[in-house]
Amino acid sequence: MRQAVLVTGGAGYIGSHTVRRLLEDGRRVIVCDDLSTGHREPVDLFSHVYGPDRFLFAEASLLDADALRELFAEHDIAGVIDFAARSIVPESQREPRLYFEQNVLAFGNLLRACDGVPVVKSSTASTYGDPAEDAFPLREDYQERAAAESRFPDSQLDGSVEPLEVILDWYAAEIAGGSFDAAPLRIPTSVYGVTKAMDEQMLATRDASGRGAYVALRYFNAAGADVSRLLGEDHSPETHLIPIVLQVALGQRDILTLYGTHYDTPDGTAIRDFVSVADLAEAHVRCLDALLEGGASATYNLGSGHGHTVGEIVDAARDVTGHAIPTANGEPRAGDPERLIADCSKIRDAIGWRAETGIESIVESAWHWHRLHPHGYRTPQEERYNPFWSRWVNIAAHRRSRPWSGETQDLDSDEIPSHDPSCYLCPGNTRVSGETNPDYTSVWSFANDFPTLTQDAYDITHEDGPYRARTSRGVCEVVNYNPNHAQRLSTLDVDAVATLVDAWADIYERLGERPDIAYPLIFENRGLIMGNSQPHPHGQVYAYSSIPDLIVAPQIAEFARYREETGGVCFVCDAARAEVDDGRRILAADEHVTAFVPYAAQFPYDVVIAPTRHVASLLDLGQDARRSMAAAVLHALTGLDGLFDAPYHYSLALVQAPTDGVDYGYHMQLHITSLLRGPGLRKHVVGADIFGRVVNPSDPDEAAEEIRWAARRAHRAPG
Known part of the structure; x- marks a missing residue:
């Protein structure tokens, strides 16, 4: 069993940031939280992004001693970072017993359950009370010096709250017995500070008896x-x-x-x-590592x-x-x-944190x-307008974890040879048409042997009431990306993908120049879930004699409508600007392109890549911009491949300006979408998706983070 770090209170503010820091570092993390002050949304985020091998959530209170014992019995826990506490000063003054139970009794349960395990404790600067001017900046030995000088013979608690003697009686009877040092407990000006000072004493007693080292971290004001x-x-x-x-x-x-x-x-x-929550998270991880490496117990300020x-x-x-x-x-x-x-010099000198x-x-x-x-925090359950498809989408992220007992798809692929004699796309092989493929070494396209659109279709013009028919003519081609049968678009290097982008531009130009072609659609279907059983890396071209209805025609109307409403602004330019300003869904961005999961994604892992400049097609992009486009495609597909640790199943399309000679003010985009909503789980397009409104059972913000994390893992992997 892989060792884990237990983070109690990990669904709270500082706890969740520290959990993310640990997970990004490749640790296995268990969060124990009763969600009384924490939030389920960060827990769900960690579950979806990092997966069960790296993250586990146990919904339990530290007051439940049995649950804690079971947790330690079931898992190999190497260290504990404890954030579980109530921390609102005015509330502590009103409800001292609640704070004693939640912050002291509960912590005692944790210490008994984790006997021998090192603990990093979230403490507080409230243990310092209200120091005199000559005490600043505060050092960690302030309480000891104040006690030695008899600065605080009486409690500093406000007279309107429970007398300190009552709280000390609770502590003596339920935790410490008759032997404890009351002097540091008289210094805090709040019950909250008193309870944290008690926790520090409990850690020191545990350490002195050889039952586990600790680091107590006294925060000042966490923010950010x-x-x-x-x-x-x-x-x-x-x-x-x-x-x-x-x-x-x-x-x-x-x-x-x-x-x-x-x-x-x-x-x-x-x-x-004030200290950044990100800096605090870093301090916790460094302190835990110091303890795991055999470091001695310590108390540090964090400010x-x-x-x-x-x-x-x-x-x-x-x-x-x-x-x-x-x-x-x-x-x-x-x-x-x-x-x-x-005064934070102690932790700086000890472990280099600042x-x-x-x-x-x-x-x-x-x-x-x-x-x-x-x-x-709020799980999205709302309708969002998707301008790329000119439709409203039901974002229903609360349905993501609904049970499913139907069919699942095995995404694992068998070993694929670099050349398959039975593949009709490999170099030198003979296709069904009888044509023999050349020994191509790069991108190569040819006329589809089984075209949907042909040049020799019969002429027809027909009307019958509301029904109409017209001639269906066009060109269908297959575009081979690479001669290597075992490659995928996501496994090519950026030079090869850049070569493909150039080839896409050439194909668009060649077919678009024909007077009988109004729209060349370049696309790829990859994987069984998306209807493709041919693993050889390839895409297709459907060159239509009229503008297609599904995305292009609605976008033309969207461009016109949005310009009229905004005084000439392009909706793609504005969408990319909004995504960059938001930041949560950005996958990659540079001076040439922006890749993102759209705000109103129709499917769980939709990706849009848009040029930064307002350009109608690839023909308007220079070589640097085309290479950026290639890098963004490769980055997105690398992340998508890593989502479920298997080659991703997707459809990709270049949505460019029509070639009918009309200037629509078009701004091109590249789209990647899939029916996958989980490992082997297909989003079935049925019922409401067909007759009502498309339902996306995921949070686009979360989906983007899943893709980013998968891409980060892939880039860190050796080789």
């Missing part, structure tokens, strides 16, 4: 969001400063209340040390080492968002110190998350 924009901060109620500021920017709150404006600080507002006033944070948010963000003055809140600034992200970048990443997720 993951670079993918798929993970972020979503609390209910929200009490953290930066999300609240951004809610005002979004119009979800009318005004920002500044709790305390007469502090002895540059602008009168409190000072806090930037310098503070920002609340007013400075508001100004940064105004700069990032472009919104005014009105404020009002309020009274200081109980338990909130005037300033908290960390906060790398500046406050502007922190606020910017948080803004991306909040503007894209204004209601927090």
Whole structure:
């Protein structure tokens, strides 16, 4: 059994970011979370993207000691990172017993279950209470020095909450027995801080008895969001400063209340040390690795080492968002110190960690998350308009995990030879028509032996009531990508794909110049699920005598409609701009092309690749842009191949301008789509998809991340 890292509270804010960091590092991760304050959506994301071999979710509370014992009995857990806790200061003041149970008793259960296993503990700067000015920047030995100097003979808890003596009685009776040091527990100004200080004592006691090393990490103010924009901060109620500021920017709150404006600080507002959640995640992983390598127990601060006033944070948010963000003055809140600034030299010297992200970048990443997720985490269940197909799509991601007991398709392929004597596409072989293929060495096309469209079709013009008929003429060709029978488009190198792109351009030009051809459609079907049983790498061309109805004719109308509504803007240009601005669905982008899963994808793994410049066809792209197109196609197909660790089944099409001589203001695109919705699972186009509205049982944001992760894995693989 492969060893795993257990992350408790891994469905929460910092926990989910750390889980992603571990998974990206190739670790096997088990998340244990009761979802009381965490969210199912990150868990589902990890399940879909990383798969069951790398990720497991156990929905359980740390108060359930039996569930914890079973978890450790069933899995080889090498280390624990613990985030499971309640962390809202005002709530802790109102409900001290709840916080004692959730933060102390539950943690005691975890320590008993993981006896001997190293633990990285999410602690807090709230254990420092409200230090005097001469204590800054705060070092990790502050409590010991304060106790030695008898700075806090009495509890610093607000008088309106449960007396500290009552909480200490709980601790003595239910955890520590009669022997514990009460001095550090008198320092915090909140019950939350007291419970975290108790947790640190429990870790120290465990370490002293030889039952497992630990690292306790005292956060200052975690903020920001993951670079993918798929993970972020979503609390209910929200009490953290930066999300609240951004809610005002979004119009979800009318005004920002500044709790305390007469502090002895540059602008009168409190000072806090903000640290990026991505930097925090990195620190947890490094600390765990240090313990796994035999490192000693330690307590570290995690902060930037310098503070920002609340007013400075508001100004940064105004700069990032472009919104005014009105404020009002309020009274200081109980338990909130005037300033908290960390001395982080200890962790820097020990393991080389330092906060790398500046406050502007922190606020910017948080803004991306909040503007894209204004209601927090939510599984998409809505209708979205797809301009590429001129239709509405039901995005029904909540149906993704529905049970299926029907047929599945085996995606594994047998060993394929480089030359198959029975293949009618291999060099030197004779086709059914009696023609012998040349010994071609690169791209080669020929007239389809079984064409749908021909030049010798009979003439017809017929009407019968609503029914009509017309002559069906055109050209069908087969395009062989490579002489090697065992290759696929996704396994060719970028030079070979660039050569194919050039060949596509030549075919489009050659057929498009014919007066009897209005539209050359270049496409590929790959795999049994998409109706192709011929593995030799090839595509096809259908050159129509009229503009086809399924995507091209509706797009012509869409171009015209959108230009009229927007004062001349191209919908493909605008869609690519919107995708780049959003960022969650981008697969690849450079100065020449943008590849993305569209916002209103019709099928689970739709991909669109669009030139950055407004161009009608491949003929308008220079060599650098064509090579970028080739690289984007290869990158997308590499990711799609890696989704289910098997050659992907798909249809690919170049959607270019008609060649009938009319300027439609067209902007070309390349589309890749598939009926696959899971390993061997076909999305059946039936019922509502045929007679009502197409249903996509997936989240396009999540689908893009699945493809990106598969591509990253492929690029990391040896060879």
